Amino acid sequence: MLELAGVSYSYPGAVRALDGVDLAVRPGEKLAILGANGAGKSTLLLLLNGSLRPAAGEVRLHGAPARYDRAALADWRRAVGLVLQDPDDQLFAATVFEDVSFGPLNQGLGEAEVRERITEALETLRIAELADRPTHMLSFGQRKRVALAGIVAMRPEVLLLDEPGAGLDPLGVAHLMAALDRLSGRGTTIVLTTHDMDLAYGWADRIAIFGEGRVAAAGSADAVFEDADLLKRLHLRRPLVWEVGRLLGSRGLLPDDAPLPRTRRQLLELLQAGDEDAAARLAG
Numbered sequence: 409m410l411e412l413a414g415v416s417y418s419y420p421g422a423v424r425a426l427d428g429v430d431l432a433v434r435p436g437e438k439l440a441i442l443g444a445n446g447a448g449k450s451t452l453l454l455l456l457n458g459s460l461r462p463a464a465g466e467v468r469l470h471g472a473p474a475r476y477d478r479a480a481l482a483d484w485r486r487a488v489g490l491v492l493q494d495p496d497d498q499l500f501a502a503t504v505f506e507d508v509s510f511g512p513l514n515q516g517l518g519e520a521e522v523r524e525r526i527t528e529a530l531e532t533l534r535i536a537e538l539a540d541r542p543t544h545m546l547s548f549g550q551r552k553r554v555a556l557a558g559i560v561a562m563r564p565e566v567l568l569l570d571e572p573g574a575g576l577d578p579l580g581v582a583h584l585m586a587a588l589d590r591l592s593g594r595g596t597t598i599v600l601t602t603h604d605m606d607l608a609y610g611w612a613d614r615i616a617i618f619g620e621g622r623v624a625a626a627g628s629a630d631a632v633f634e635d636a637d638l639l640k641r642l643h644l645r646r647p648l649v650w651e652v653g654r655l656l657g658s659r660g661l662l663p664d665d666a667p668l669p670r671t672r673r674q675l676l677e678l679l680q681a682g683d684e685d686a687a688a689r690l691a692g
């Protein structure tokens with residue numbers, strides 16, 4: 409539905425940020441983009457919603473080459489919403505309510521529909537009580553959630569999120585991921601970038617690793633994290649849950665029939681369930 413074919417991009421006067429990227433976003437998937445600082449993740453998202461235009465190659469939307477005229481860009485942004493890395497690049501209205509209402513109002517929706525969208529977006533991000541607050545007087549994590557609510561209120565088909573969890577407290581991250589799961593359950597395609605390997609491992613259907621301006625690997629989490637040399641070369645680490653799960657499995661400390669844990673919670677549950685088995689094995 410959204411695809412990059414041989415896309416390259418350089419910022420004015422700077423080194424090449426993306427260098428021949430091929431990446432297809434599949435309908436309804438949860439895709440995590442990983443990569444070191446400067447790998448090109450934010451640039452990729454800006455290309456995916458038409459904010460930047462490739463120097464070479466093309467972006468395809470529903471199979472057709474993207475167009476960059478005003479009308480086409482407006483349609484594109486309605487279908488593909490981007491939440492920027494820094495909320496201060498995104499927020500501009502005086503209050504939270506006004507900021508979140510901007511997108512739906514601009515879509516020409518009726519007043520009742522706009523209200524419903526705003527209420528739903530604020531509740532999804534658990535910030536209903538902030539509605540009347542001035543945006544510039546919120547904490548960083550609160551501003552981050554408001555920026556996200558503004559895009560969620562537009563109900564895009566594809567939601568692009570640049571490091572959505574960075575700067576949120578643990579409960580904030582849990583709420584955010586729950587909100588993303590709800591949106592995903594309703595059919596929204598979600599692409600996010602993150603430096604949190606465990607978050608990516610626990611959440612994503614598919615992982616793409618960026619390095620040196622290209623997709624260095626893409627596939628299931630298990631396939632991608634298997635390649636220790638690649639991760640090392642790109643200055644990335646395996647998720648702790650992945651490492652611990654495999655280590656315990658190889659030592660026979662997990663129940664035989666259990667799938668490997670993907671989240672911290674699954675790991676802890678497995679360890680508790682495996683307790684008796686493990687104790688018996690160690691004893692004899």
Ligand SMILES: Nc1ncnc2c1ncn2[C@@H]1O[C@H](COP(=O)(O)OP(=O)(O)OP(=O)(O)O)[C@@H](O)[C@H]1O
Pocket residue numbers: 419420422423424425443444445446447448449450451452493
């Ligand atoms: N506005 C800009 N002007 C010039 N060069 C830029 C600009 N933004 C990014 N770059 C360069 O483009 C490359 C890719 O940057 P990008 O922001 O896409 O990386 P990233 O993977 O998002 O990194 P991070 O993890 O730090 O957010 C880097 O070499 C960076 O220095």
Ligand SMILES: [Mg+2]
Pocket residue numbers: 449450451493570
């Ligand atoms: Mg970035």
